[in-house]
Amino acid sequence: MSKLRVLIADDSAITRGLFEKAFSLNDFEVAGLVSNGRKAVDFCRENPVDFVLSDYDMPELNGVEAAKIITKELGIPLVMYCDDIKVKAEALAAGACLFLNKPPLSSYNAQTMNDFVSKVKAALKTAGTTASSISGSFSAAYSISEAVHSALSKKGFKVLCIGASTGGPTAVQQVLSGLGKNFPLPVLYTQHLDIGADEKMAKWFCETCPNIPMSLAREGEIAKAGHAYLAPADKHLVIDYVKNDLPVLHLSDEPPERFLRPAVNKLFRSAAKNYQQNCLAVLMTGMGRDGAEGCKEIVDGGGYTICEDKSTCTVFGMPAAAIEMKAATRVFPRDKIAEEVLKLVK
Secondary structure, eight states: OOOEEEEOOOOOOHHHHHHHHHTTTTTEEEEEEESSSHHHHHHHHHHHOSSEEEEOSSEEEOHHHHIIIIIIIIIOOEEHHHHHHHHHHHHHHTTSSSSEEEEOOGGGOHHHHHHHHHEEEEHHHHTTTTTOOOOOHHHSSSSSOOHHHHHHHHOOEEEEEEOOOTTTTHHHHHHHHTTOOOOOOOOEEEEOTTOHHHHHHHHHHHHHOSSEEEEEOOOTOOOTTEEEEEEOTTSSEEEEEEEEEEEEEEEEEEBBTTSSOHHHHHHHHHHHHHHHHEEEEEEEEESTTHHHHEEEEEEEEHOOEEOGGGGGOOSSSSHHHHTTTTTOEEEEHHHHHHHHHHHHHO
C-alpha cells in the first residue's frame, strides 16, 4: 500500500522536525514542511497531499483560517493541534477532522509521538465518511457471483475511467503502477484539483509512474492505449464520441456539478453513453458523492465498476455512495485493484 502523504505546518522548526521524524517512522510520507497557514494552502494547491497536520497558532494565516480553505475548498482532511484545549471547538468548526493537544517540548518522546500518530491514523479512517452506518468490508458484503464475474471479464473493454478526490493521487498512482507496461486501454482520469495544480500533478505522475505516461487532456484529442489523460483544472473531461474504438476527448465548460469542475460523474456518464458494456471504471477515495451516479449509469448500461474498499480509503465518501446505490460491480482494497483490472482486460 502506498504511504499517505502528509504536509506538516508549524512555525516552530523544532516541532516540524519532531513530527517529520515521528510520521516518517510510522509509514507516512512527509510531502512537505511549511511554517505558516498561507504556505500550507499554497503547497496544497500545487502538490499532491493526502492530509495536513497543522498547528493552531501560526503567522500570516493561522491554522483555523488555513483549515477553512484546505478542507472546504480543496477537500483535504486536516488534523489540528494546540496547547490550548479551549480552541478545539473553533478548530472543528473550521473543518478539522481531529483536534489534539500539542505535547509540550519537555515531554516529547517516542511513546508520546507514537500515541499522537495513532490518533491521527484513526481519525483519517473516518474523516468525511458519508456512509458511516455502513459497516464491515464491502469486498465480501457486496459482489456479484463468480459466474457473472467470469462472463463480464470476457467483455471487450475499450476504455478505463478513473475518478478520485481526497487522497486520490497516491491511490491512483498505486493502481497505475500495478498495471505494468503496455496496458491495452486508454486511461481517462478525473481528479478533484485546484486551478494551477494540474500540470504539476501530471508531471508528478510521469515521474512516479513511468509505465503509463500521463498528460493533461486536450480538446479533440484521440486517447491512445497505454496512456493516461488527466482532466485539466476547471474543465469537465468527457468522451465526445468514439473513433476506431478510441475515445475522442472533449473539455467542457458546463457548470460545476455538486460544486465540482471537473466532476467524475461527467466523465463516467459520457463513458457509459459511448461505450456501454465495453466501459470499465474505477472509483477511489474521496469526500462526497461524486462518481456514484456515473457508476450507476455504467452498471445499468452493462459496464463494469470497481470501487475502493473502506479499509484503504483516505476518505470513504465517494466509493461508499456508489456502493449504497448498488453501483459497484466489485469492491477491492487499493492494492488489489490493479490485479482485478488486468484480469478483466487481458
